[in-house]
Amino acid sequence: MSVINNVLKDLESRSSQFTPIDIAAVNITKPVNQDSWNRLVILLLSGVLLGASGYWFYQDQMRLIEDTAMPPVEKTASIAITKPELELEPEPVPNQIIGLQIKESSSDISLEFSLREKPVSYLKERSETRFVYHLKNIENEIAAPIIKDNLWIKRLSLIPVGDGVDVAFETTAGVLVNTEQSQKQEEAIWIIQLEKSPAPIVIEKTKVFEVSETPKSKTTPENIVEPVKTKVVDTESKTVKVEIKSALKKLSNREQLLRAKELVRSREWKSAEALLQSMIDGPQDLSARKQLLGVYAQAQYTSQYARLARESSERYPENTLLKSEYARALFQNQSYRSVISILKTPNNTDSKQLALTAASYQRLDKHEQAIEYYRRSLKLDRPQARNWIGLGISLEHNGKSRLALQSYQTAAKLGNISQRLEQFIEQRSRLLAKVVN
Numbered sequence: 001m002s003v004i005n006n007v008l009k010d011l012e013s014r015s016s017q018f019t020p021i022d023i024a025a026v027n028i029t030k031p032v033n034q035d036s037w038n039r040l041v042i043l044l045l046s047g048v049l050l051g052a053s054g055y056w057f058y059q060d061q062m063r064l065i066e067d068t069a070m071p072p073v074e075k076t077a078s079i080a081i082t083k084p085e086l087e088l089e090p091e092p093v094p095n096q097i098i099g100l101q102i103k104e105s106s107s108d109i110s111l112e113f114s115l116r117e118k119p120v121s122y123l124k125e126r127s128e129t130r131f132v133y134h135l136k137n138i139e140n141e142i143a144a145p146i147i148k149d150n151l152w153i154k155r156l157s158l159i160p161v162g163d164g165v166d167v168a169f170e171t172t173a174g175v176l177v178n179t180e181q182s183q184k185q186e187e188a189i190w191i192i193q194l195e196k197s198p199a200p201i202v203i204e205k206t207k208v209f210e211v212s213e214t215p216k217s218k219t220t221p222e223n224i225v226e227p228v229k230t231k232v233v234d235t236e237s238k239t240v241k242v243e244i245k246s247a248l249k250k251l252s253n254r255e256q257l258l259r260a261k262e263l264v265r266s267r268e269w270k271s272a273e274a275l276l277q278s279m280i281d282g283p284q285d286l287s288a289r290k291q292l293l294g295v296y297a298q299a300q301y302t303s304q305y306a307r308l309a310r311e312s313s314e315r316y317p318e319n320t321l322l323k324s325e326y327a328r329a330l331f332q333n334q335s336y337r338s339v340i341s342i343l344k345t346p347n348n349t350d351s352k353q354l355a356l357t358a359a360s361y362q363r364l365d366k367h368e369q370a371i372e373y374y375r376r377s378l379k380l381d382r383p384q385a386r387n388w389i390g391l392g393i394s395l396e397h398n399g400k401s402r403l404a405l406q407s408y409q410t411a412a413k414l415g416n417i418s419q420r421l422e423q424f425i426e427q428r429s430r431l432l433a434k435v436v437n
Contacts, residue, residue, distance in 0.1 A: 108195035336360035351381035
C-alpha cells in the first residue's frame with residue numbers, strides 16, 4: 001500500500017507534459033470544397049426533377065384515366081385482395097367449349113355452345129347438306145351427342161384440329177344454316193341456327209269454262225229439256241293479265257335482327273336504327289335494344305345512346321348488360337356518384353362493373369376505394385391490362401410506389417393496349433424504378 005502511495009505522490013509532483021495545439025480560426029468566407037458543392041447541386045436538381053415529374057404525372061393521368069377506366073362493353077364472389085401477387089406473370093386461361101344445349105321448335109332448331117370467351121369462327125367447308133365451322137384457339141370439354149331421326153340434322157361431330165376445334169354436321173335436305181353469338185351472364189354463346197327453307201310458290205294453270213244455254217223453242221214441248229252445251233277454253237295459248245304483287249315476304253323477327261347486323265357491318269347507321277326501332281316493344285324487344293345500343297355506340301350518337309340505355313335499364317332492371325351500358329353512359333357524362341350508386345352492390349360479381357366503379361372512385365380522388373374495386377375486378381378477370389394501369393395510378397397516388405411499379409409491369413407483360421398507354425407505363429415504370437431502388 002505504501003508503494004502505491006509513493007507512486008501517486010511522484011506523479012502529482014511531476015510537471016505537466018501536455019502541450020496545447022494552436023488551431024487557426026476558420027475563415028467563413030472560404031469557399032467549400034468542390035465535392036461538397038457537387039453533392040449540393042445534385043440534390044437540388046433531383047428535387048426539381050421529382051417535383052416536375054410529379055406535376056406532369058398529375059396532369060397527364062387525368063387524360064389517361066378514360067382509357068384505363070373503361071372496360072373494353074361485351075360478368076363473377078367478391079374477395080378483397082390485400083396484396084396482389086404481381087411478381088408472377090399471369091397464366092392465360094384457354095378458351096373452352098364447356099356446354100351444349102339443343103333447342104327445337106316446329107319451325108327451327110338451334111345448337112347453343114357455351115364457351116368461356118367469345119370464339120373466333122369461320123366456315124371451313126360447305127356442301128348442300130354438310131357444313132364444317134372451325135373455332136380458332138379453343139379447347140373442347142364435351143362430347144358431341146348422337147343424333148337420330150331428327151327433322152333438321154343427321155349427325156354432329158366435334159373434332160380437335162391443331163389449336164382449334166372443327167364443328168362438323170350434316171343436315172337434311174332444304175335446311176338453311178346461320179350462326180350468331182350472344183352473351184349469357186358469364187358465358188359466351190355461339191349458336192348454330194337451322195331452319196327449313198321456304199317452299200317455292202306454285203302457280204297453277206287457269207282454265208276458263210264458257211257455258212252457253214240454248215233458249216227454248218216455242219215448238220219444243222215443255223217436258224223436253226235441251227242439253228247444255230259446254231265450251232272449254234284453254235287459256236294457256238292466250239295472253240292472260242296477271243296481277244303481280246311484291247314477291248318479298250315479310251321478314252321474321254330473327255331475319256330482321258340478322259338484316260340489322262348486316263347494315264351495321266356496312267355502317268348504314270340510319271337504316272339499322274330505323275329497322276331496330278321498329279322492333280322495340282315487339283317479341284324481340286330485348287335483343288333489338290341491345291343491338292340498337294351497339295349502333296348508337298359505334299355511330300357515336302351520344303344522346304340517343306344515353307336515353308336508350310336509361311330506358312332499357314329501367315325496363316329490365318335485372319339485366320346485367322343493360323345496367324352496365326347505363327352506367328357507362330353516366331360515366332361518359334361525368335356522373336361518377338350515380339355510377340357508384342347504381343353498381344355498388346354487396347354481391348356484385350361482374351368484373352366490368354367493378355372496374356367502372358373503381359374508375360368512378362378514382363375520378364373523385366377516392367383512391368383507397370378505387371384500389372379495393374380494381375383488385376376485386378382483377379381477381380375475377382386478371383388479364384385486363386387497362387385495369388392494372390388504373391390500379392397502378394391509384395397505388396402511386398397513395399404513395400405505394402413498389403406496388404404501383406409491379407402493377408405497371410404486369411400491364412406491360414399482358415399487352416393489348418394502345419401505344420399511348422404503352423408509353424405512359426414505360427415512363428412511370430422508369431421513374432418509379434429509380435425511387436424504389
